[in-house]
Amino acid sequence: MSSSWSGNDEREERVTPGPTVVAKDLMVGYGRGTRAALGLEGFTASFGPGITALVGPNGAGKSTFLRTACGLLSPSRGSISVAGVDPLIFVSAHGIGFLPESPPLPWYLTPREFLMGLAPEVLSGLGAEGDLWGIPGFGSILDKRIATLSLGQKKKVALAAALSRNPGLLLLDEPTNGLDPLAVQDLREVLTRVGREGMTVVVSSHHLDELQRLADFLVFVDGGRCVGTWTQREALDRYPSFDALFEDVFRRRGA
Amino acid sequence: MNRGLAVAWSWRLPYWWRVSPGLAGGILYLVLPVLFFLPLEALPIFEDRLRGIALLLWFFAVAFALGVAAKRGPREEDSVWLFQKGIPLWEASVEDWLLDLGLAAVAAAWWASMGTLALLGSGLAPWSLWLSLLVLGLVTAVLAQTLVLVLSALGVPRAVDLTVLAILLSMLAPALTFQASEGLQTAVSWVLPPFQVAWTLAGALRSGLLNTGAAALLHILVFTGCVLALGLWRISRWRPNG
Numbered sequence: 001m002s003s004s005w006s007g008n009d010e011r012e013e014r015v016t017p018g019p020t021v022v023a024k025d026l027m028v029g030y031g032r033g034t035r036a037a038l039g040l041e042g043f044t045a046s047f048g049p050g051i052t053a054l055v056g057p058n059g060a061g062k063s064t065f066l067r068t069a070c071g072l073l074s075p076s077r078g079s080i081s082v083a084g085v086d087p088l089i090f091v092s093a094h095g096i097g098f099l100p101e102s103p104p105l106p107w108y109l110t111p112r113e114f115l116m117g118l119a120p121e122v123l124s125g126l127g128a129e130g131d132l133w134g135i136p137g138f139g140s141i142l143d144k145r146i147a148t149l150s151l152g153q154k155k156k157v158a159l160a161a162a163l164s165r166n167p168g169l170l171l172l173d174e175p176t177n178g179l180d181p182l183a184v185q186d187l188r189e190v191l192t193r194v195g196r197e198g199m200t201v202v203v204s205s206h207h208l209d210e211l212q213r214l215a216d217f218l219v220f221v222d223g224g225r226c227v228g229t230w231t232q233r234e235a236l237d238r239y240p241s242f243d244a245l246f247e248d249v250f251r252r253r254g255a
Numbered sequence: 256m257n258r259g260l261a262v263a264w265s266w267r268l269p270y271w272w273r274v275s276p277g278l279a280g281g282i283l284y285l286v287l288p289v290l291f292f293l294p295l296e297a298l299p300i301f302e303d304r305l306r307g308i309a310l311l312l313w314f315f316a317v318a319f320a321l322g323v324a325a326k327r328g329p330r331e332e333d334s335v336w337l338f339q340k341g342i343p344l345w346e347a348s349v350e351d352w353l354l355d356l357g358l359a360a361v362a363a364a365w366w367a368s369m370g371t372l373a374l375l376g377s378g379l380a381p382w383s384l385w386l387s388l389l390v391l392g393l394v395t396a397v398l399a400q401t402l403v404l405v406l407s408a409l410g411v412p413r414a415v416d417l418t419v420l421a422i423l424l425s426m427l428a429p430a431l432t433f434q435a436s437e438g439l440q441t442a443v444s445w446v447l448p449p450f451q452v453a454w455t456l457a458g459a460l461r462s463g464l465l466n467t468g469a470a471a472l473l474h475i476l477v478f479t480g481c482v483l484a485l486g487l488w489r490i491s492r493w494r495p496n497g
Contacts, residue, residue, distance in 0.1 A: 070339055104331045118336055162339070
């Protein structure tokens with residue numbers, strides 16, 4: 001990664017775009033024997049710089065894909081690459097940003113200690129108004145114990161951790177769950193900015209109205225497979241909203 | 256990518272301060288050596304005052320190490336962040352292990368100093384006494400925290416309980432195998448964690464028996480090295496759930 005976070009919330013232009021994630025005929029399972037279950041089954045898609053929304057019903061395989069893309073799960077068949085290499089190799093060499101649906105955080109630390117332990121330079125991004133890389137409201141929580149923070153504040157800390165070390169690839173699993181409308185708006189602004197700067201951002205969410213304002217691309221997932229890809233423009237040229245597109249895609253599949 | 260000890264410190268210090276031993280625990284471990292100044296020789300379970308102080312110090316070291324290392328091995332709440340930033344989990348575990356070792360060394364030095372102070376005037380050479388008490392406390396703590404690390408890394412859900420059992424077995428091994436052949440006794444002594452050997456090492460240091468001390472130290476180093484390597488290998492293959 002060639003660019004870096006600088007002081008306040010000013011960020012240098014990303015010289016190289018984020019990596020491309022390519023999945024081919026990906027099969028990923030959980031468990032063994034009779035308790036085995038497939039999370040992905042023949043998933044094929046690619047994700048480039050900009051914001052891609054991963055959309056599908058519960059259990060479609062969205063979280064499994066995100067965890068496979070960051071190397072937490074290994075495929076039993078097919079392949080997945082990040083910038084042309086195995087995700088584990090990419091993660092070891094460059095690091096990525098991954099925000100799990102329920103981000104586990106060390107409750108006994110303060111956000112300052114937690115972020116310092118991940119990347120000592122992280123707090124150079126702290127702005128005069130208490131915003132960290134454009135994520136507002138950090139000034140008042142930086143020295144509080146994580147255990148005492150609200151869900152929204154914890155998600156902010158987790159997002160800042162995911163954004164630390166300036167990753168080229170950012171994977172977000174249901175990032176808006178449990179957030180109030182203002183926090184959702186803050187998150188949208190941050191993601192829009194990093195997406196414009198060329199970071200490869202993949203967001204899994206059920207909030208289609210939010211994704212409509214955010215995503216450049218749409219990947220529909222169902223039954224562990226990719227069942228359609230759209231650009232935002234294609235989708236909105238043909239449908240009044242992402243909701244309508246979603247309904248059409250999944251109604252037709254169910255029919 | 257790596258973090259280095261200085262950065263690992265920013266997570267470990269608050270852990271010691273707020274979780275284990277914690278402020279109250281820290282004060283307790285600071286004050287506990289007051290017990291060394293009691294007439295321990297009056298109790299029938301201790302042969303003499305020195306034995307009483309050494310046993311108490313050994314017990315402090317076990318309790319201290321098991322408490323600090325209780326959340327050892329792969330931890331979901333920080334592993335998922337370290338992993339995604341390309342920081343090897345085994346490396347972060349080594350850093351924590353080393354920092355805990357440092358804390359155990361400070362605690363053992365304090366207990367050894369107080370123990371030596373309590374035994375001033377008993378005719379024992381203070382420096383060799385201090386060194387032997389320090390080594391007993393430090394080696395015991397290192398063995399206990401390393402066992403917790405490897406058991407946690409192997410996925411044992413109650414690693415601390417099992418470590419206590421291993422300590423008990425190690426201390427009772429000579430009694431359990433006293434009628435067995437010498438070969439079997441040697442084999443058992445190499446399989447079980449060498450808590451008993453720590454006593455041999457401390458005794459050798461106090462008595463100036465360098466050969467015995469060197470053999471005991473080698474035994475402890477080989478066992479700790481092998482067990483630590485196994486634990487780190489397991490951690491390097493482990494993935495957080497995310």
